[in-house]
Amino acid sequence: MSWQKSLSSTIGRKIMMSLSGILLILFLAGHVSGNMTLLMGKADAFNMYAHFMSTNPLVQVVANVFKLFFLAHIVYAIILTAQNKKARGGQAYKVTNKDGSQVSKYMGVLGSVIAVFLVVHLAQYWAVMHELRGEISTTTIDGVEMKDLYSVVAVSYANPMIVAAYVISMFVLAFHLWHGFASAFQTLGLNNKRYTPIIAFLGKAYSIIVPVLFGAIPVVMFLNS
Amino acid sequence: MAGKTINIKLKIWRQAGENKPGKFESYEVNDVSVDMSFLEMLDVLNENELKKGSDPIHFDHDCREGICGMCSLYINGKPHGPKHGITTCQLHMRTFSDGETIVVEPWRASAFPVLKDLVVDRTSFDRIMQAGGYVTVSTGGVPDANEIAIPKTVADEAMDAAQCIGCGACVAACKNASAMLFTSAKVSQLALLPQGGAERKRRALAMVEQHDAEGFGACTNTGACEAVCPKEISITHIARLNREFTRASFSGNETDYQN
Amino acid sequence: MSLESKIPAGPLAEKWEKHKFNVKLVNPANKRKFNIIVVGTGLAGASAAATLAELGYNVDAFCFQDSPRRAHSIAAQGGINAAKNYQNDGDSVFRLFYDTIKGGDYRSREANVHRLAEVSTEIIDQCVAQGVPFARDYGGLLDNRSFGGAQVSRTFYARGQTGQQLLLGAYSALTKMVNTGKVKMHTRKEMLDVVTIDGAAKGIVTRDLVTGKVESHAGHAVLLCTGGYGNVFFLSTNAMASNGSAAWRAYKKGAKFANPCFTQIHPTCIPVHGDYQSKLTLMSESLRNDGRVWVPKDKKHAKITAAEAVKLPESERDYYLERRYPSFGNLVPRDVASRNAKMVCDEGRGVGVTGLAVFLDFADAIKRDGQKTIEAKYGNLFDMYKQITADNPYEVPMMIYPAVHYTMGGLWVDYNLSTNVPGLYALGEANFSDHGANRLGASALMQGLADGYFVIPYTIGDYIATLPLGQAVDKSNPAFAEAEKAAQARIDKLLNIKGNQTPDDIHKKLGHIMWEYCGMSRNKEGLEKARGMIQELRKEFNKDLKVIGANEELNMTLEKALRLEDFLELGELMVIDAHNRSESCGGHFREESQTEEGEALRQDEEFSYVAAWGYEGEGKDPSLTKEDLVFENVKLTQRSYK
Structure with a gap:
């Protein structure tokens, strides 16, 4: 079997889901650590970070790669969901099965919410930063002129509705990670009596810590506004 | 036996044949001895139906001791009923309470079409096996059985997987109707044993290809399959299948499998 | 008519080797010109179908379950014997032979049993090569246990599911050959009759259990690997659908039925x-x-x-x-x-x-x-x-x-596992040959696989080689249409009785009669009474049976009725045989023949023979042919466990 053919098999597609998923997990780690600058209470730190991220050529390359992973994760999710729905057949059960991980049964729904969040999130900040939408003022730090993304963020997080939406989205992300993290390793065949419990623990810790940190940002900024 | 008895209500899926419409019918069975097995309860119901002149409810069953894999039945939302580690034929009526309504459905999956009532066609499983669920060895001319020592732990793990009875509960329970637990049980057994080593790549690829061609879904690592498996086969075997498959797909030297 | 057992001459231990040399061979290139029908896919059927296909024959395999893997061999728990002597406890081929023949209370053939013990070791090798996960000790070698009162540890096992693992091994060999196209698998098809042309078996009639279609299949030889008939008792440890119909239909087409009363x-x-x-x-x-x-x-x-x-x-x-x-x-x-x-x-x-x-x-x-x-x-x-x-x-x-x-009795076969009908073979529990009047634990699995993997692949050549080359069985021969018509008529008859008793009602009555009078202990009066009762019950069946639905659908009531019709006749033959054998031996205990302490007493002078019964027509008594059992290597002793 050619590897192209392998990739279009159920397992191949799942491997694509898991590889892209693991890379997105890494992306989240980077993203959240950068965003922590928002909580340093000074606009400059965040603005420098944003400036670096939008101008460093290496970051640009990495960012484009991550866009591909996002896309792959979403496209494969749609293909697999359609395939699985077809496999389940036309006649639904009258009483449905309650076994297994409950979160895993809603990965598609959770993922869709995250996708919607992603669009809104990009429109709100990324598009503004790239001057595709809205207006952004500039600020000068250490003699370098850069965009004042901090103000954009601070303004939006003064709105309780937006803060609530962000917090809810982070709950959704937490659930998605709760299953996704360990599941990615299972799909790659990395299941082993010795390491699986460690992976499972790390996955759960990660799926709590990262969304909590993300969620804390709008809450703290709202309280400080 | 003058033991305890209960009265129960049943909602059972009736369907005259493949591609024919089906619906739930209600039945009542009274004075059911709690010592009866679930299938014996259905026998009693069927005898009554037959005497009344109605066609009995068709369901697959044979050995009635939990090993042939013929019996199925999705009972109250769970393949083989509410208890763990048993098949429907090993389920006893003492599990249910007096007056309870029990919903009985066939296995549902595109790859398991209903033939009649609760009987489904599981030949897709046979075709997955035919694709590669064997060691290519002809009768005779094999080495002595003790020629190759196999560590006990490895043999035991292979046996854990080999216990699969091919009933299809894993598919029935899976939200994606995936047959990965079934497929992996055989791939894993033969990957663990040295005898299966020579063909491990070809086997993993061919069996997964057939699995997909039959119209089973993908594994979402939900774990419903292992929760309902009457032989309690673990999804660690699915991980091993994934490993075998990945290795076969992306390592070199794939000359032993052409398609 | 006398029965030719075809036991080779010479010393016991050399018979099989010599026979393998003497049987005719079929040129490998010619094997593909022959079709073989295998009915049943348990240990005997699956192993025979796979091995014959490997040799080059075209095989059509049939089972009534939805998959060949469901055959009732799967339910055997304990293990499989083999004279490997891995435990160094004094086991040998001769000891296994001796234990089996003594355990069978000296009512089986020496030559067959010795062959069984000889090939037992090859079975284990074969199964391990297929990936059967037998239990192992910490050193990684195969573990054994003692079983069924044997004084050596020669039983190989896979937890409590040895039958399952061995069957799945044979099933894997079968599926491998299905994949190559050499075996065509027919599932959910039940055999209703044997087709004979000029006295030789040339095909079978089957009913498709899903569509009800009755059709015939042609082959140069027919192998019945259809298990035992313990369900004649209604209640048994057999699977629900296990039945004696294939063997019984063969009997009605001329094959002799041997020792039907030997029940374990x-x-x-x-x-x-x-x-x-x-x-x-x-x-x-x-x-x-x-x-x-x-x-x-x-x-x-x-x-x-x-x-x-x-x-x-x-x-x-x-x-x-x-x-x-x-x-x-x-x-x-x-x-x-x-x-x-x-x-x-x-x-x-x-x-x-x-x-x-x-x-x-x-x-x-x-x-x-x-x-x-x-x-x-x-x-x-x-x-x-x-x-x-x-x-x-x-x-x-x-x-x-x-x-x-378990039923030790079954179709009479010669040393080649051929019934007296040319081209018709019986393997595994369906034949009578190896267990005498009582089967030892862990030897049923051994026999099924021995017959399928290591005996029939050799012995079938002796018959196939005599057939004209390149000549397909002529399906236009009227014998096929007639057999189909007869099977269809039987179905129509049962559907049209329209009485009040379900098949289970009548089957339970039969079971009670058999258990009461032909069960653990039997006597002359009881057996005579039972025969009359069975005949009456058969009349009741023909008058008062209730089957609902049509032939052209999945109809499990009809399936039961067809099997029961045969049980009602087979039960009578069991009673006749038990009546004839007025000695006690093994599982057959005649109250008239016991020691002072109430133990089974054999009458070797009079009953050291195989009772082979022949069908003489509807309503007529069956004919009895005796095949004398000759013991040259063991001394007949009265079993004592005091």
């Missing part, structure tokens, strides 16, 4: 608990290694429950096996244990609500070895018992009772 009744089964009971569950024989069998001494304590039994003082208990057989105690062979259980229950000392059970008590073993040790040995069996009965055997004694388990 297994002593350790879970007792019947109600009229609705559909089958009996076997508890492994190994339980008798630690459990003590008893009933109350006094009838006034009969029918006590397990919970009450715990409180019954030792002085009120009768450990009857230990009392009657001080040297073997609870480990007497299956037939002896079964008969004694029946005896104490007949005396009115049986326990449980029905009074048809005895206790198997582990209290002493638990006290002696601790619950942990017992749990390690029998944990899964105890769980299974608790699952079924809701009694906890760690706290209260188990209740057990004998149940029909």
Whole structure:
């Protein structure tokens, strides 16, 4: 079997889901650590970070790669969901099965919410930063002129509705990670009596810590506004 | 036996044949001895139906001791009923309470079409096996059985997987109707044993290809399959299948499998 | 008519080697010109179909289940014997041969049994090569246990599921050949008749269980690997759909039926608990290694429950096996244990609500070895018992009772496994050849695989080589259409009786007659009475059977009725055979022939033969042909377990 053919098999597609998923997990780690600058209470730190991220050529390359992973994760999710729905057949059960991980049964729904969040999130900040939408003022730090993304963020997080939406989205992300993290390793065949419990623990810790940190940002900024 | 008895209500899926419409019918069975097995309860119901002149409810069953894999039945939302580690034929009526309504459905999956009532066609499983669920060895001319020592732990793990009875509960329970637990049980057994080593790549690829061609879904690592498996086969075997498959797909030297 | 057993001349140990050299060979290039039909896909059928296909024959394999993997061989628990002598405890081919022939109470053929012992070792090699995960010790080599009272450890096992693993091994070999196209698999198709042309088997008639289509299939030879007929008793440890129809239809087409009355009744089964009971569950024989069998001494304590039994003082208990057989105690062979259980229950000392059970008590073993040790040995069996009965055997004694388990009788075959109908073969439990009047534990699996993997692939050549080359069986021969028509007529007849009794109603009645008069002990008057009762019941069947629905659909009531019709005739032949054999041997106990202590007494002068019965036509008595059993290598002794 050619590897192209392998990739279009159920397992191949799942491997694509898991590889892209693991890379997105890494992306989240980077993203959240950068965003922590928002909580340093000074606009400059965040603005420098944003400036670096939008101008460093290496970051640009990495960012484009991550866009591909996002896309792959979403496209494969749609293909697999359609395939699985077809496999389940036309006649639904009258009483449905309650076994297994409950979160895993809603990965598609959770993922869709995250996708919607992603669009809104990009429109709100990324598009503004790239001057595709809205207006952004500039600020000068250490003699370098850069965009004042901090103000954009601070303004939006003064709105309780937006803060609530962000917090809810982070709950959704937490659930998605709760299953996704360990599941990615299972799909790659990395299941082993010795390491699986460690992976499972790390996955759960990660799926709590990262969304909590993300969620804390709008809450703290709202309280400080 | 003058033991305890209960009265129960049943909602059972009736369907005259493949591609024919089906619906739930209600039945009542009274004075059911709690010592009866679930299938014996259905026998009693069927005898009554037959005497009344109605066609009995068709369901697959044979050995009635939990090993042939013929019996199925999705009972109250769970393949083989509410208890763990048993098949429907090993389920006893003492599990249910007096007056309870029990919903009985066939296995549902595109790859398991209903033939009649609760009987489904599981030949897709046979075709997955035919694709590669064997060691290519002809009768005779094999080495002595003790020629190759196999560590006990490895043999035991292979046996854990080999216990699969091919009933299809894993598919029935899976939200994606995936047959990965079934497929992996055989791939894993033969990957663990040295005898299966020579063909491990070809086997993993061919069996997964057939699995997909039959119209089973993908594994979402939900774990419903292992929760309902009457032989309690673990999804660690699915991980091993994934490993075998990945290795076969992306390592070199794939000359032993052409398609 | 005399029966030619074709046993090769020469010393016992050389017969098979010599025979393999003497049988005619079919050129490898010519094998593909022959089609072979294999009915049944248990150990014998699957292994035969796979091996014949490997050799080059075109094989059509049939089973009535939805997959060949479901055949009832799958339910065997204990293990498979082989004379490997891996344990260095003095086992040998001759010892396995001797144990088997003695265990069969000297009613089987020396040459067949010796061959079985010879090929037993190859079976283990073959299964391991297929990836059968037999139990291993810590050094990684195969583990053995002693089983069925054998004094050596020669039983190979895979947990409590040896039959399953061996069948899945044979099934994998079969599927491998399906994949190559050499085997065509026909599932959910049940054989209704054999087609014979000029006295030779040339095909079969089947019914598609889903569509009801009756059709015939042609082949140069037909192999019946269709198991035993224990379900004639309605209740047995057999699977629900196990039946004797294939063998019975062969009988009606001229094949002889040998020793039909030889039935094995297994002593350790879970007792019947109600009229609705559909089958009996076997508890492994190994339980008798630690459990003590008893009933109350006094009838006034009969029918006590397990919970009450715990409180019954030792002085009120009768450990009857230990009392009657001080040297073997609870480990007497299956037939002896079964008969004694029946005896104490007949005396009115049986326990449980029905009074048809005895206790198997582990209290002493638990006290002696601790619950942990017992749990390690029998944990899964105890769980299974608790699952079924809701009694906890760690706290209260188990209740057990004998149940029909295996039929040693079957189609008569010669040394080549050929019936007296040319081209028609019988393998595994379907034939009569290897177990005599009683089968030893862990030898059914051995026989099924021996026949399929290592005997038939050689011996079938002897017949195939005599057939004209390149000549396909002519399906336009009227024999095919006639057989199809007859099968269809049978179906129509059953559908049109439109009476009031369901197949199960009548089957249960047959079961009661067989169990009462042709079960664990038999006598002349009872058998005569039973024959009349069966004939009456057959009339009732023909007048009052109720089958609903049509032929052209999945119709399990019709399936049952077809099988039952054959059981109703086969049951009568069993009774006739039991009546004829007025000696006791193995599982066949005639009350007229017992020692002073009430043990089975063989009459070697008169009955050292195989009783092969031939069909003489509707309503006529069957004819009896005797094949004398010649023992040159073992001395016939009376079994004693005192």
